[in-house]
Amino acid sequence: DFVREAIAARRPVVALESTIFTHGLTRPRNVEVALDAEQRLRDSGVVPATIGVVDGTPIVGLSEQQIRMLGADDFPAVKLGLRDLPVAAAKGWHGGTTVSATALLAHRAGIAVFATGGLGGVHRGASSTFDESADLVVLATLPILVVSGGVKSVLDIPATLERLETLGVIVVGYRTPRFPGFYVRDSGCDVDAVESAQQAAEVARARDGLGLRSAVLVGNPVAAEAQIDPELHDRVLAEAERAAAETGMRGKALTPFLLDHMHRATEGRSLGTNVAVYRGNVAVAAEIALALVA
Ligand code: PSU
Ligand code: MN
Numbered sequence: 001d002f003v004r005e006a007i008a009a010r011r012p013v014v015a016l017e018s019t020i021f022t023h024g025l026t027r028p029r030n031v032e033v034a035l036d037a038e039q040r041l042r043d044s045g046v047v048p049a050t051i052g053v054v055d056g057t058p059i060v061g062l063s064e065q066q067i068r069m070l071g072a073d074d075f076p077a078v079k080l081g082l083r084d085l086p087v088a089a090a091k092g093w094h095g096g097t098t099v100s101a102t103a104l105l106a107h108r109a110g111i112a113v114f115a116t117g118g119l120g121g122v123h124r125g126a127s128s129t130f131d132e133s134a135d136l137v138v139l140a141t142l143p144i145l146v147v148s149g150g151v152k153s154v155l156d157i158p159a160t161l162e163r164l165e166t167l168g169v170i171v172v173g174y175r176t177p178r179f180p181g182f183y184v185r186d187s188g189c190d191v192d193a194v195e196s197a198q199q200a201a202e203v204a205r206a207r208d209g210l211g212l213r214s215a216v217l218v219g220n221p222v223a224a225e226a227q228i229d230p231e232l233h234d235r236v237l238a239e240a241e242r243a244a245a246e247t248g249m250r251g252k253a254l255t256p257f258l259l260d261h262m263h264r265a266t267e268g269r270s271l272g273t274n275v276a277v278y279r280g281n282v283a284v285a286a287e288i289a290l291a292l293v294a
Helices: 002-008 019-024 029-043 064-070 082-091 099-108 134-141 157-166 197-209 230-246 251-265 269-293
Strands: 013-016 047-054 057-060 077-080 094-097 113-115 145-148 170-174 178-181 184-190 192-194 216-219
Touching (some): 002 013, 013 029, 013 099, 013 269, 019 029, 019 064, 019 077, 019 251, 029 047, 029 064, 029 269, 047 064, 047 099, 057 082, 057 099, 064 094, 077 082, 082 094, 082 099, 094 099, 099 113, 099 145, 113 269, 134 157, 145 269, 157 170, 157 178, 157 184, 170 178, 192 197, 197 216, 251 269
Parallel strands (some): 113 145, 170 192, 170 216
Antiparallel strands (some): 047 094, 178 184
16 A cells, blocks of 8 residues: 555655544535645655544545545544544444544554644633543654644643643644644744754654654644634634533534534634644645655
């Protein structure tokens, strides 16, 4: 298969997750965005490996046909975190893999760099609900590099950064000393900046040299012209949270619910931002993957 060959030939490879197009992005743009991300990687000389589950089997390097199938309307794709993979295997499910599941599968395949939209984290109100994404714990134990637009702003970002510190996840800002807030460029939290893709690659190499087993999280802010007006963002998010509370939304359905609500309440504005966040991260991941094999 093409991913194994690329790794063996030491060509640059970037892993992509699939929950972003099975559960995150509104249809019908979801599949278009997923295929476009792959094409952008190829155009910069990088091999894309979109990861997902078909018939219970994890696939590292989905075909275009498989991406279209998983992202199709009414296709029964399950949102699969790390702990869901064994159940999916036993039951023969199809699914989109989250950051936690994708990071594991990418690492096992020998892929060092991974791009997503926004990482999962500590939900607002987590001190009573205990809702904290499995993404965090997985990044504590997998030496991969993830490029993300920070953590989704529907979360408690300062609490998420505290947990990332506790877990030993290495967090840097890409050409910024401020941790990005997904839909907005600046979450208001400070972070150490890396100034280039080479420097980000250097951080990953130094981690490996020290025998550290945690991930490097590269927070890459969305382009200024694509961010949502912070005031609109806060207003719409408050509405989304109220709607989630009213309908008793929780568990793994919560993040897709909040994102969908944001996308509808901003008449697609936040969807455009989400796409811009993802594209920006894919571009930075490509540069870092190239720097790592140079
Ligand atoms: N980035 C996006 N859209 C998404 C996600 C990331 O732009 O939908 C997904 C990722 O797969 C991430 C998941 O792992 O949301 C987090 O879900 P939860 O909060 O339930 O752990
Ligand atoms: Mn959760």
